[in-house]
Amino acid sequence: MSRHFVSIEGLSKVYPSKEQDLVVFEGANIGIDKGEFVCIIGHSGCGKSTILNVMAGLETPTTGTMIMDNKEASGPSLDRGVVFQNYSLLPWLTALQNVSFGVRARWPKWNKAKVDAHSSHFLEMVGLSGALHRKPSELSGGMCQRVSIARAFATSPKLLLLDEPFGALDALTRGVIQDELLKIWSETQQTVFMITHDVDEAILLADRVLLMTNGPHARVAESVRINIPRPRNRANIIEDPAYYKIRNYLVNFLVKRSGQLSGSAGQVGGATQEVDPSVEINPKNEQSAALKAAI
Amino acid sequence: MASLNMKATLLSLLLLLVGLGIWEAMNQVPAASTGLSEYERMMGGADQEARVPPPSQVFSHAWDELSDPFYDAGPNDKGIGIQLAYSLYRVLTGYLAAALIAIPLGFVIGMSPLMHKALNPFIQVLRPISPLAWMPLALFIIRDSEGSAIFVIFICSIWPMLINTAFGVANVRTDWIKVARTHELSPLKTAFLVILPAAAPTILTGMRISIGIAWLVIVAAEMLVGGTGIGYYVWNEWNNLDLNSVIFSILMIGIVGMLLDMTLAAVTKLVQYED
Numbered sequence: 001m002s003r004h005f006v007s008i009e010g011l012s013k014v015y016p017s018k019e020q021d022l023v024v025f026e027g028a029n030i031g032i033d034k035g036e037f038v039c040i041i042g043h044s045g046c047g048k049s050t051i052l053n054v055m056a057g058l059e060t061p062t063t064g065t066m067i068m069d070n071k072e073a074s075g076p077s078l079d080r081g082v083v084f085q086n087y088s089l090l091p092w093l094t095a096l097q098n099v100s101f102g103v104r105a106r107w108p109k110w111n112k113a114k115v116d117a118h119s120s121h122f123l124e125m126v127g128l129s130g131a132l133h134r135k136p137s138e139l140s141g142g143m144c145q146r147v148s149i150a151r152a153f154a155t156s157p158k159l160l161l162l163d164e165p166f167g168a169l170d171a172l173t174r175g176v177i178q179d180e181l182l183k184i185w186s187e188t189q190q191t192v193f194m195i196t197h198d199v200d201e202a203i204l205l206a207d208r209v210l211l212m213t214n215g216p217h218a219r220v221a222e223s224v225r226i227n228i229p230r231p232r233n234r235a236n237i238i239e240d241p242a243y244y245k246i247r248n249y250l251v252n253f254l255v256k257r258s259g260q261l262s263g264s265a266g267q268v269g270g271a272t273q274e275v276d277p278s279v280e281i282n283p284k285n286e287q288s289a290a291l292k293a294a295i
Numbered sequence: 296m297a298s299l300n301m302k303a304t305l306l307s308l309l310l311l312l313v314g315l316g317i318w319e320a321m322n323q324v325p326a327a328s329t330g331l332s333e334y335e336r337m338m339g340g341a342d343q344e345a346r347v348p349p350p351s352q353v354f355s356h357a358w359d360e361l362s363d364p365f366y367d368a369g370p371n372d373k374g375i376g377i378q379l380a381y382s383l384y385r386v387l388t389g390y391l392a393a394a395l396i397a398i399p400l401g402f403v404i405g406m407s408p409l410m411h412k413a414l415n416p417f418i419q420v421l422r423p424i425s426p427l428a429w430m431p432l433a434l435f436i437i438r439d440s441e442g443s444a445i446f447v448i449f450i451c452s453i454w455p456m457l458i459n460t461a462f463g464v465a466n467v468r469t470d471w472i473k474v475a476r477t478h479e480l481s482p483l484k485t486a487f488l489v490i491l492p493a494a495a496p497t498i499l500t501g502m503r504i505s506i507g508i509a510w511l512v513i514v515a516a517e518m519l520v521g522g523t524g525i526g527y528y529v530w531n532e533w534n535n536l537d538l539n540s541v542i543f544s545i546l547m548i549g550i551v552g553m554l555l556d557m558t559l560a561a562v563t564k565l566v567q568y569e570d
């Protein structure tokens with residue numbers, strides 16, 4: 001197996017309790033290449049946030065390690081930026097101050113002018129140049145999430161972790177910010193790991209989509225390649241011949257197979273299956289063909 | 296909104312005029328009003344000067360006092376400004392000393408469950424003690440009335456600040472702590488850049504409660520230790536049976552207390568944030 005930029009091996013998280021320990025997920029192996037955009041999908045409560053928090057260093061894994069850029073990653077670090085679902089902006093700071101909070105932490109030696117210039121540049125990239133001096137309470141949910149995204153991108157982390165960043169937004173706002181995220185991602189060449197529960201969002205954004213089975217004992221069962229050329233946007237993506245194949249495959253997994261595969265701890269081939277629905281008509285019979293195509 | 300404020304102001308003025316009018320009318324002729332004659336009897340055959348003076352007299356006296364607030368004619372005759380300055384000096388000294396200890400200690404208690412559990416029994420026992428109960432012990436140990444009064448202010452203003460700081464710090468949203476952690480902030484920077492601003496409104500609320508209590512207590516403390524200060528002044532004028540001065544100084548205590556509270560309210564507004 002080739003070494004990935006980020007490689008997670010044998011990761012599991014158990015919450016001990018008096019009656020029965022809760023094994024949230026186990027045996028998670030995830031590889032992410034530099035510059036790749038990876039989404040992870042799974043039912044609510046299967047442990048997506050827990051995986052992300054472990055990757056962020058906010059929680060310690062029960063077993064397993066995470067290697068990033070040839071170094072073991074443990075504990076929180078500026079190398080791994082996080083965008084939380086509830087924005088987590090500091091309400092007493094303005095939009096600009098929230099972003100420069102991160103920038104100053106990243107480059108403590110920069111002077112104020114440089115910090116401000118850098119921070120406003122990233123706020124501009126998410127279309128907020130008109131709201132630099134407003135506090136979060138004076139911004140809409142969508143604008144708050146843009147500030148949060150700008151804060152994370154502005155610190156140029158090696159890996160960006162997003163936990164359902166658009167979960168709380170209405171569909172229209174979500175679409176606009178998805179486009180902005182794609183733009184800022186292609187400009188910065190960031191490596192991104194993102195949780196979503198929205199299949200269309202995952203197809204629009206990701207190079208690969210990881211599928212998690214239901215918890216407890218959740219596993220990262222499959223890695224689905226999104227073989228749709230970039231640049232993508234919401235209008236043209238549905239015209240791609242692969243779009244519905246991929247979409248049906250993902251929906252089928254969420255509706256049927258995530259439940260069927262769940263709880264089967266120690267199953268043969270615990271390794272993540274690589275799948276490319278765009279070259280495959282019937283996922284059940286031709287998985288080996290898909291495997292070959294993926295290699 | 297504006298019309299509501301207008302109405303409220305008019306109503307306040309009306310109530311004030313009615314109140315003053317009744318007060319004035321009831322106190323024109325000595326011993327004319329039954330309620331007051333009883334009071335006069337209680338004062339032991341007081342002469343004409345001893346009746347509750349009507350507001351007109353109080354205000355003309357207030358005018359005299361306020362036109363020269365800082366005169367100093369010996370130990371028993373000082374202007375109201377000097378007396379208030381003594382009281383304010385004691386209150387602010389004790390209060391600031393209390394803040395210097397309560398806020399850092401509150402931080403420690405708020406951040407460390409161990410310290411919280413260990414110190415809580417002491418706080419629970421010491422807090423309900425009336426500050427004046429410390430006075431004899433303070434006088435014995437400090438051997439100085441000034442220092443004792445300041446100590447009493449210190450001990451009464453420390454608790455609200457300590458408890459509010461600990462509560463505010465312990466209840467900072469975990470999301471914000473996570474932001475600090477993912478930005479690799481040192482514990483000191485986390486305390487100053489995240490926890491302090493997050494807990495500031497709660498801390499300031501404690502400080503506002505404390506200054507109110509300190510101003511209540513200083514009057515009683517100065518009545519006990521004597522010498523100078525607005526509390527001593529009230530008691531001294533009572534002994535002189537100068538009710539004009541008593542009423543005037545009561546009003547001044549209220550006004551200064553209100554100004555102290557307004558100052559803290561303004562500072563609270565500065566650190567308030569909308570979540």
Ligand SMILES: Nc1ncnc2c1ncn2[C@@H]1O[C@H](COP(=O)(O)OP(=O)(O)O)[C@@H](O)[C@H]1O
Nearest residue numbers: 015022024042043044045046047048049050051
């Ligand atoms: N601190 C904790 N203690 C015990 N159980 C937890 C804790 N945090 C999360 N869990 C459990 O772990 C499971 C996965 O949670 P989470 O990662 O938030 O799921 P997801 O993000 O996929 O919706 C849930 O069943 C949740 O109840």
Ligand SMILES: [Mg+2]
Nearest residue numbers: 048049050164
């Ligand atoms: Mg979650």
